[in-house]
Amino acid sequence: MPQDMVPLARITPERRIATIPPLPKRVLSPRQKAAVIVRYLLTEGTSLPLSSLPEHMQAALAEQMGQMRLVDRITLNEVVSEFLAELESVGLAFPGGIEGALAMMDGHISQSAAQRLRRMSSTSSKIDPWERITQLPPDRLLPILVHEAVEVGAVMLSKLPVGKAADLLGKLPGDRARRVAYAVSMTGNVDPETVRRIGAALLAELDNQPPKAFDQGPVERVGAILNVSPSLTRDDVLLGLEAEDAAFAAEVRKAIFTFVHIPARLNPRDTPKITRLVEQPQLVTALAAAAGKPGLEDAAEFILSNISQRLAQGLREEMAARGRVKDKDAEEAMNAIIGAIRTLETSGEITLVQEEED
Numbered sequence: 001m002p003q004d005m006v007p008l009a010r011i012t013p014e015r016r017i018a019t020i021p022p023l024p025k026r027v028l029s030p031r032q033k034a035a036v037i038v039r040y041l042l043t044e045g046t047s048l049p050l051s052s053l054p055e056h057m058q059a060a061l062a063e064q065m066g067q068m069r070l071v072d073r074i075t076l077n078e079v080v081s082e083f084l085a086e087l088e089s090v091g092l093a094f095p096g097g098i099e100g101a102l103a104m105m106d107g108h109i110s111q112s113a114a115q116r117l118r119r120m121s122s123t124s125s126k127i128d129p130w131e132r133i134t135q136l137p138p139d140r141l142l143p144i145l146v147h148e149a150v151e152v153g154a155v156m157l158s159k160l161p162v163g164k165a166a167d168l169l170g171k172l173p174g175d176r177a178r179r180v181a182y183a184v185s186m187t188g189n190v191d192p193e194t195v196r197r198i199g200a201a202l203l204a205e206l207d208n209q210p211p212k213a214f215d216q217g218p219v220e221r222v223g224a225i226l227n228v229s230p231s232l233t234r235d236d237v238l239l240g241l242e243a244e245d246a247a248f249a250a251e252v253r254k255a256i257f258t259f260v261h262i263p264a265r266l267n268p269r270d271t272p273k274i275t276r277l278v279e280q281p282q283l284v285t286a287l288a289a290a291a292g293k294p295g296l297e298d299a300a301e302f303i304l305s306n307i308s309q310r311l312a313q314g315l316r317e318e319m320a321a322r323g324r325v326k327d328k329d330a331e332e333a334m335n336a337i338i339g340a341i342r343t344l345e346t347s348g349e350i351t352l353v354q355e356e357e358d
Helices: 015-017 030-043 057-067 075-087 097-106 112-120 138-147 149-158 162-170 174-184 191-205 218-227 233-242 248-256 257-265 266-275 280-290 294-306 307-321 327-347
Strands: none
Touching: 030 057, 030 075, 112 248, 138 162, 149 162, 149 174, 149 191, 149 248, 162 174, 174 327, 218 233, 218 248, 233 248, 248 280, 248 327, 257 266, 257 294, 266 294, 266 327, 280 307, 280 327, 294 307
């Protein structure tokens, strides 16, 4: 062995490192840098919502990660430092995608412009239409299950969250529900592109529906009007509705909430909230007018029984001193109580008990 050569076993670790030439600096593309950041964060145990990305981006990221092998520590540190610098330099963050932009601009652009943008975005092959469809309320999705082919309904049920799918299936007539449920068993071999096209077609149909001028349906609107109408007017209108359309009249009756419905629909623990919104003279007038009248008397006693004994005793004394109440004053006072209940319901402070259907 030549004198100037040293056996490998006798080289110290420090000398070994000194003899290894430095690796050349790697230049990574933006996609490679994204793969490095994702790999690093996953190694650190960070949970990343990658499923919220469009599918083509998820596929590109997975593809890039599959192509990479080793990244030296110097390159890793540089990529992470560059990533952190970009995060710190961000001044504004936009939601990304048409749906996020429309949600941010809600109330600032016209409904027709929003619908046109949604129609344009639904035709893009890079956008998953089911992301929007699954977020729609059940009342907008139910007509699809009723009127579309059962195979289309089966695909939609399969894409929806389990709870929402069960809710929609329960609202279908028995025969239709069975046919749609059976069609789900035939969707095992449907390819992803077909499912995407079905979603795109459904989304285009939903977006093409004309905008509604009213937020509430006709039943709710008529019921709200009759709630504060005089009892004679309310009874006369309901009789006329029953003669014209018995089914519509039955739905309106369910939507009506008047003074006599308080014991059945109002939760007893919510009663004190009503007394804080209604002025005491109106409360006394309504309770005094209800005394001795079937139905109305039960509602008055319900209110008095579910408030503090001190307040109830004071109201009873004022009721005794109130004397006879005119029908017009009684209607106004009772409507004030109903209005307070509706206000609390709309604000979410109380929830009315739903009447059970036969």
